[in-house]
Amino acid sequence: MNAKQITFPQKDRWTYLWLVVATVLSIFSQASGKWLIPILAWVGPIFYLRFFRTQRRGWLAYLLTAVSTAIVTFINLPPMLGTLGPPIAIAVSLLIPLPLLADRWLAPHLRGFASTLVYPLTMTAFIFISSVTSPFGSSSALPYSQFDNLPLLQLVSLTGMWGLSFLINWLGPVVNWAWEREFAWSEIKRGALVFLSIMLLVLVYGEARLWFAPSPAQTVRVAGFTMVEWRVNHPAMMQAFQTDPDAFRQMMEERYQLYFDATIKEARAGAQLISWPENAATVAPQDEPALIARLGELAKQEGIYLAAPIVEMSIDSPYANKLLIFDPQGQVVLEHYKYGGPGMEGNRINGDRILHTVQTPYGVISGIICWDTVLQGVVTQAGRNGTDILFTPSLTYPETDPMFAQNSVMRGIENGVSTIHVSDMGFSVIADPYGRILASMDHYPKGERALVAQVPAKGAWTLYPIIGDLFGWLSVVGTAGLVIWGILQSLRTRKAKVAS
C-alpha cells in the first residue's frame, strides 16, 4: 500500500463550498427524511470529509458540521416526534460529526489505504450503537435509505445492516484518499481496485442470489386490509372510553364489523391467512373475552388463520398492545405482546421479546407488531426459530409512508422470511424472503384497500440470524482499537517531543 504521508489540514480554498454541498446532499439522504434520493447518501460524506480535512481548526470544523447536521435534521424531522424532536436533533447534531473528528485525528496516523477505514468503522459503530441503545431501534438508520436497490440489500442477509452502513460510508474516505493523492493512478491503483472489487462482489452476490433463488414449491394466499384510520377519531374514542363505555362499545363495534366483513370476503376469495393492521381491534378489558370468542368463531367459520392485533384499553393500569393469531379451529395459537419502544407509547405492557411460532400447513408463522420491527436484533429469532412467514401489523403516519414498510422488508431479507406488513395509515407490503415485493397497497388513495398475495410457504437460509450483530460489534471493537492506538501514538510522540 502507498505510504505517502498526508497531513491535515489540507489546503483548499473551496473548503466552505464542500460544507454547503455536503449539507444540501445530506438533506436528501435521510432514511426517514421528507425527500430521499438514495444515491446521495453515498455522495454526501465525500464532501463532509473533504471539508473537515481542509479546515485549519478541528474544533471549528466540528461546530460547523454540527450546525450543518442540525439544519439537515430540522428540515427532515418527522412531525410525529412532537416534543421529542428538538432534543433528538440536538443530540444527533453533536454526535454525527464525531466520526469526522475521529477521521481527521486518526486517518493521518494510519499508513496508506488503511486510513480510509477510520470513517466507515466509526460511522458503523455509531449507527450500530444508536440502534441498540435508542428506544427507536434502527428506525431511520442509514441502510434503510437504500430501499430501492434490492441487489445491494441482499448483503444484509450476511452482515445485517452493518455491512451496508460500512460500504456507504467507505466511499467518502476512499474518494478523499484518492483526491489527496491527486487521483494519481500509480498511487491509488491498489486502493481503488480494492474498493471497486468489493462493491462489485457485493452487487454480483445480490444479483446472483436473486436470480438463482429457487422458485417456491408452494404458496399460500394471504390477505390484509385497512378499513379505518385509527388515529382520526382518536380523541373522540378516548373520551368515550373514559366517560361513556356504551358509546365506546358502539364506536368499536362499528369498526369490528368492517374488519369482520372484509375478512369474510377475503376468506371466501381464497385467503388462508388474513392479517389486520395494528390496533384494528380496540377493546375495553371487560369486553375482551367476548371479542376473542368472536374472533375465534370468525377464524373457525372461515377456516383461516387470523392475525388480529388487539389493544386492550385501560384507565390506570398498563394497557396491552398484542397480536393474537387464531387457527382454523378458532383457537388462539399465538399471543405476542409488543415490546418495541418501551415507555414511548404511554403506560403500555412491554412484551418479553420472545418470538413465538405456529406450525401451519402453509409453513411456520410468527408475528410482531409495528415498532418491534425496528429492533433487528430481537427479530433475528425469526431467522433461527424456523419462521417462514412473519406478520408485522402496523399503524403509522402519512409522513412515514412509504418508508416504514421498508423496515419490515429489511427484516425479511435478514432472516430469510416472507413478511406480511399490513399498515393502517401507511404503506402495506408483502415481500418474499429476498425482499421482492409480492403485493403493495397504499392506505391513502381512494378505492378499496386490499392487499392480497401468494406467499411462499418456506423461508430461505441466511447467515445473519446465526452470527447476529457480529459486524456491528466488529466495527465497535475496530473503533475502540483505533482510538486506543491513536491515544498511544499521541502519547508516544509527546514523550519523544519532551525527550528531545
Place this chain on the structure above:
Amino acid sequence: MNRKPITYPLNDRWSILWLIIGGVLSIFSMSIGKWLIPITAWLGAIFYIRFFRTQRKAWLAYPLIGITVGITSFITMPSWMSAMAMPVIVGAAIIGPLPLLLDRWLAPRLPGFAGTLVFPLSMTAMDFINVATNPMGSISASAYTQYDNLVLLQLVSLTGIWGLSFLISWLGSVANWAWEHEFAWSEIKRGALVYIGIMLLVLVYGEARLWFAHTPAQTVRVAGFTMLDWRVEQADMTRAFKTDLNAFRQMMEERYQLYFDATIKEARAGAQMISWPENAMTVTPQDEPALVTRLGKLAKQEGIYLAAPIIEQTNGSPYANKLLIFDPQGEIVLEHYKYGGSEPSRITGDGILHIVQTPYGVISGIICWDTQYQGVVSQAGRNGTDILFAPSMTFRETDPIFAYMPVMRAIENGVSVVHVSDGGLSVAVDPFGRNLGTMDHYPAGERALVAQVPTKGVWTLYPLIGDLFGWLAVVGTVLLVIWGAVQFLRSRKVKAANPESQPQPGQVP
C-alpha cells in the same frame, strides 16, 4: 479534451485473457439468457474492446470475437428458442463484433474523449436495427438485462430503451479510453467526470422520479389468475379439435368453468376488473358466438370489466388470437387482434391500440408478443391509456424475464400494466414500474394476482418522441462511417501524392 494520439493495436500480452473474461461475463448478460447477472452487461464490453484494440490483426480479432460470441450465446441460449437458436447464434456471432470493428477503425481518428462515442453509438444503432427488423421484436434488447434496477429503468420514460443501451455500452469505451491513458487523472479527468456526471444525473433522475411521484388519487381492485397450463394438453386438444368436436367442446367447457368460477370468486371479493391469461378461452368458430354471449353475461352478472383472451381455432383458414373486453353491461367494448410475432397461420392484427373509457380510467389491451413492439405500444402513451392489459402465455424458461418486458412498457408510456401470464410470472405494476402484485405460475397453491391499481397514468416523453434516440444512434453511426471513409480516402490521396510522409494508422492528420 485531451488529444494524446492513441494508435491501435496497443501492446498487451494479456490480450487473449481479456477475450476470455469478456466471454465469461457475456454468458451472464443476455437478456433472455439462462442466467442473468445484470451488472455483467456493463463490464463485458470493457474486456471485449480491450481485446479488440490490443490484437495485432483486426481481421483475426473479428473471427475470434465472433467465435466467442457464438460459444457464449450457445451456452446461455434458452432451450425454448429451439429451432430459432442456431440462426440467432450464428447471426450474433457474425453481426455482434461489428461495433468493435468500427470502434477500432474510427475511435483513434476522433479527438480525445469523442472517440468513446463510436462504440456505444454503433452498439445502440445495432440494438435498434435488430429490434426494428427482428420478427421477435425487442426481446434481445440489452436494456432488459437491467430488469432489477427500477431507478435506472426510469430513463426509458424519456429515451425509450435506447438511452439505456447507450449508457451500458458507453462504460466499455470510457474505461478503455482511461486505461489507454494509463488512468492519468490529468488526462482523463474531464472525460471521467462527464461519464460519472451523466450516470449520476440518470440515477438521481430515476430516484427523484420515484420518490416525488404523486400518490394516486384513486385505485381500482384488479384481479387475474391462471387456472391451467394451456400447453400441457395441447396435443390432445388439437387432436380432439380435428377428430372429435364434441370431445373438444367438453374439454374446453371444463376449462371455461374454471375461469368462470374464479372470476365470480374474485369479483365478489371486490375486483372491478378481471383479466384472464392469453388463450384462456379456446373455441371453435361455430361455438364462438355462444361463448361470447356467455362472457358478456358473466361480466354483466358480476358487474365487472372482463378482459378475456380468445383463440378461435380453425382448420385450414387462419385462426384468431384476440382479446375482448366486456363492460359491466355485458357489451364488448374493445376487440384487439394480436399483431406481434410470427406464429404461423394466425390472423395478424392491425397494430392499432383501442381504448375504453371506464370509471376507473382509460383501459386498453394487447396480447403477449405484442408487448415486445415498443414502437407500437407507445400508442398507449399517446391515446390516454391509464391501465394496459397484456395477457400472456409463456414458458417456464422465460419465467420471470418475460414479465419485465411489460414493466418496461409501463415505464415508457406511464401506464399501469396488468400482465396475467399462463406459464409465467404475472405482474401488476404502476406507471413507474413498481410492483403492485406479482404471482408465479409454478408453485403449488392458488394462482391469484390481486392489486389496487392507480386509475390514472402519468405523462412521459418517450411516446411523443418515439424511437428518436434509436434513430439518432443510427444517424450518428452512419455519419461516423462516412466521415471515416472520407478520412481514409483523403489519407490515401495524400499517400499517393506524397509516399514518404505516410501517416501512422489511426493518427489524426
